[in-house]
Amino acid sequence: MSEGLKARLEAQALAEGFARMRITTPGAVPEVPARLAAFLAAGRHGQMTWLAERADWRGNPAALWPEAKSVIMLAEPYTPAEDPLATLERRDRATISVYARNRDYHDVLKKRLKRLARWLIAEAGGEVKVFVDTAPVPEKALGQAAGLGWQGKHTNLVSRELGNWFFLGAIFTTVELPVDAPETDHCGSCRACLDICPTDAFPAPYQLDARRCISYLTIEHRGPVDMALRPRLGNRIYGCDDCLAVCPWNKFAVAAQEIAYSAREDLAAPRLDELASLDDAGFRARFAGSPIKRIGRDRFVRNVLYAIGNSGDRALLATAERLRDDPDPTVADAAQWAVGQMRTM
Structure with a gap:
């Protein structure tokens, strides 16, 4: 039943416009607390005091919602149609990061996550919570644990199937689903x-x-x-x-399907x-x-x-x-x- 539900969930995720879906558990990232503590102790968070204020939750997703059994991680591409670094040479012009050249992805992605979450509740019952970057959730670590990609040397998630131009969304649920294998590092000697x-x-x-x-x-x-x-x-x-634009894995990047991400x-x-x-x-x-x-x-x-x-x-x-x-x-x-x-x- 659970394998069949997972297959149907993945098909629904793809129909909603996500490029990839993988599943892990809230407790699958035991390395995060120590890494986060070292980052904060070194003061590398600068003025982002909210990272320290919710370190317990950010370091331990299981503490964020103890009833959750599964974490559904989803990837949505925002791959630029043009070279994102081309405007760096146009000195009278401004260069704006690719993700910010149109609609706020938080709004666009959350709506899609909520639709998928409602589908899961209708099919399997249980409860859900959706997260897009604004809650104390270690999305990149969970993405690697779920097998979506690995955290590259630039600390962003990289995928052999998508490159690194993609947003991450998470659905925590009380429904127990089969998990995927974590991804391993494929950066090699590249710098x-x-x-x-x-x-x-x-x-x-x-x-x-x-x-x-x-x-x-x-x-x-x-x-x-x-x-x-x-x-x-x-x-x-x-x-x-x-750092995103020069990643060699972008040769596998897929085009963004969401028109709201076009510049x-x-x-x-x-x-x-x-x-x-x-x-x-x-x-x-x-x-x-x-x-x-x-x-x-x-x-x-x-x-x-x-x-x-x-x-x-x-x-x-x-x-x-x-x-x-x-x-x-x-x-x-x-x-x-x-x-x-x-x-x-």
Whole structure:
């Protein structure tokens, strides 16, 4: 019965648009607590205090919901249609991480997970809880335990069937389902993801220091970014895809099926001067429904000004100069820095 249910569940998952489904148990990641503790002890989480506040749950999925018997892990591709690093050379334009160039994946993916969870309840009874990145769940470790892929040297999940351009969703359930074998590491001697990192955010293979990661610096970090790191941001204003883009396993990446993951035309390579001119209302209007909205206008414009300072484009000098008196001190600081950078070039 359970094998038949699992087969039908997988067929339903594929029909919903997921690319892969694998199953594990909440207790299948005993290595996570020690790894998380070491990460936190080294201070590598930076300002992400929520990682420490819920470390017990994040380190032990079984404690999150003790009644759960199975964890259904699902992969949904968001593979870009174009080279995600192409805009890095267009210095008057902004580079936005692939996942943030359209709708917020949390909303899109959660709806799909809920539909699949409802199907499971109708077929087998029991209870379910769905998670997409916002709860204290170690999705990548569970993904490896379930056999979806392995955590590569860049710490992201890599699949021999999907590359590394995919989102993870989890359904915890009280229904007991047959588990899949965990995936093993297939990185070999490759260092592509480590060597391309602009800020040297990997102290060692399989280790990340978020305090140096551009995704962290442009999204999670509040206040001014360290002076030494600002030039390394280039024109990346929200996230960074460098380590994902160079992974050789992407030769097996499959196209994204969800239209909401296709890049909006105005976010594929937006002009820096246009973005820097946004006030709060303009920012909210432009990024409604986007994950970018979460960081707010001030942090966003701070990032844009760092990109302007790195552009070497004197045509952007006036844009930076206008923001030196911005009411937000971090924006004003970024504008002053950008002006100084361009005047010395």
